[in-house]
Amino acid sequence: MATTISFWHRLFDLISPRTCVICGERLSITEEVICGKCDLHLPRTNYAVEPYENELAKRFYGRIPIERAAALFFYEGGSEVSRIIFQLKYHNHPEIGVIMGRRTAKEFAQQGFFEGIDAIIPVPLAKKRERERGYNQSMEIARGVSEVTGLPILKHVVTRKKFSDSQTHLGQQERLENVENAFTLVDTDAIRGKHILIIDDIVTTGATIHACVNVMKPAGGIRVSVLSLGMAK
Numbered sequence: 001m002a003t004t005i006s007f008w009h010r011l012f013d014l015i016s017p018r019t020c021v022i023c024g025e026r027l028s029i030t031e032e033v034i035c036g037k038c039d040l041h042l043p044r045t046n047y048a049v050e051p052y053e054n055e056l057a058k059r060f061y062g063r064i065p066i067e068r069a070a071a072l073f074f075y076e077g078g079s080e081v082s083r084i085i086f087q088l089k090y091h092n093h094p095e096i097g098v099i100m101g102r103r104t105a106k107e108f109a110q111q112g113f114f115e116g117i118d119a120i121i122p123v124p125l126a127k128k129r130e131r132e133r134g135y136n137q138s139m140e141i142a143r144g145v146s147e148v149t150g151l152p153i154l155k156h157v158v159t160r161k162k163f164s165d166s167q168t169h170l171g172q173q174e175r176l177e178n179v180e181n182a183f184t185l186v187d188t189d190a191i192r193g194k195h196i197l198i199i200d201d202i203v204t205t206g207a208t209i210h211a212c213v214n215v216m217k218p219a220g221g222i223r224v225s226v227l228s229l230g231m232a233k
Contacts, residue, residue, distance in 0.1 A: 018031075020033070020034050020035040020038055021033055021034060021083050021084055021087045021093075021096065022034050022035075022038040022080050022081060022083055022084065023035060023037070023038050023080070025037075032099045032103075033084070033096055033099045033100060033103075034084070038080075042072075042073050042081065043073050043074040043081060044072060044073050044074075045070065045071050045072065045073060045074055045231060047069065047070035047071060047231075048070040048107065048108040048110075048111040048113045049111055051068035051069060051070050051111070051113055051225070052067070052068060054069065054070070055231075056069040056070065056071055056203060056226070056228075056231050057069040057226075059203065059205065059206040060206050060209070060210065060226070063206070063210050064209075064210055064213045064214065064224065065223075065224065066224055066225065066226060067195065067223050067224060067225045068113060068225040068226070069225065069226040069227075070108060070113060070226075070227060070228075071203060071227070071228045071229065071230055071231035072100070072103070072104045072107070072228075072229050072230070073229065073230055073231075074230070074231060074232075074233055075202050075229075075230030075231055075232050075233075076232070076233060077232075081230075082230075084096065084100065084229065084230075085201055085202060085229065085230055088100075088137050088140070088201065089133070089137050089201065092133075092134065094134075094135045094137070094140040095140075096140075097137050097138075097139075097140025097141040097143070097144065097201070098140050098141070098143050098144040098147075099144060100141060100144065100229055101140065101141040101142065101143060101144020101145045101146075101147075101148075101199075101229075102144040102145070102147055102148050103144075104141075104144070104145065104227065104229060105144065105145040105147075105148035105149055106148055108227070109148065109149065113225075113227075114149045114151065114197070116195055117149075117151060117195045117196070117197045117225060118151070118194040118195045118196065119151055119152050119153070119154050119190075119191070119194060119196055119197070120142045120145060120146060120151050120152065120153045120154065120196070120197045120199055121142075121153075121154050121157055121158055121191075121196050121197070121198055121199070121212075122136060122138035122139040122141065122142040122153065122198075122199045122200075123138045123198060123199065123200040123208055123209065123212055124136065124138075124158055124159055124160040124183065124212075125138075125160055126160045126161070126182075127160075137201045138199050138200050138201055139153070139155075141199050141200075141201060141229060142199045145197075145199060145227065151197065154187075154190055154191065154196075156186055156187065157185070157186055157187045157190045157191055157216075158183050158184065158185055158186065158212060158215060158216060159183065159184050159186055160182055160183055160184075161182065161183070161184050179207055179208050179210075179211040180211060181211075182208075182211055183211055183212050183214075183215040184215065185215045185216055185218060185219065188218065188219045189219075191216060191219045191222055192219045192220055192221055192222070193220070193221035193222065194221075194222060194223070195222075195223040195224075195225065196216070196222055196223070196224050196225070197224075197225050197226070197227055198212060198213065198224060198225070198226050198227070199226075199227050199228065200226070200227075200228045201228060201229050201230065202228060202229065202230040202231070202232060203226070203228045203230070203231050203232070204232040209226055
């Protein structure tokens, strides 16, 4: 069976070669999304090694209590690495989220990052935005993380009721105001007393996660950790 799968994979790869989203070079049969060279040079944060005190965790200090926080790589708009997020969000490649979610989970699991976490909540998109895109990129990342860790994804606990303008060119206070009251807690019982992992594609100021966690507080007794693919410097 493995030989048959390998044959068809190789045949498909010959007919329609896959390329690295960062450098554009052809991927080998064993590579996914990014090639080995680009993976080697990915600007990893290594925050999963010290998930309690790092620059990502500090973005939430004094605002919301965070147990652990880690991003896979440092993100800079317009850089070669930013193509991972750009292709995921704007070029109809949800599979990038799943594959990068798996990659992130495998690396973070080696550091014990997921120990004690009960469930995953991907940052929700507004229904209008999700219809336009066809998927929620944070959900796709969460699927990959769930595949590796076995953690359940809580899909309908928090919803996004507000179609916010893009956060890209906003400052920290403007970002907070832009997502204020954007989320609604639908199922309090599902998260009461649990350790929840919030997943997003990129964290810049942390305003979106701040708003999402704030609406969850009435559940009581919750603990929150954060995982993202990218973290803007």
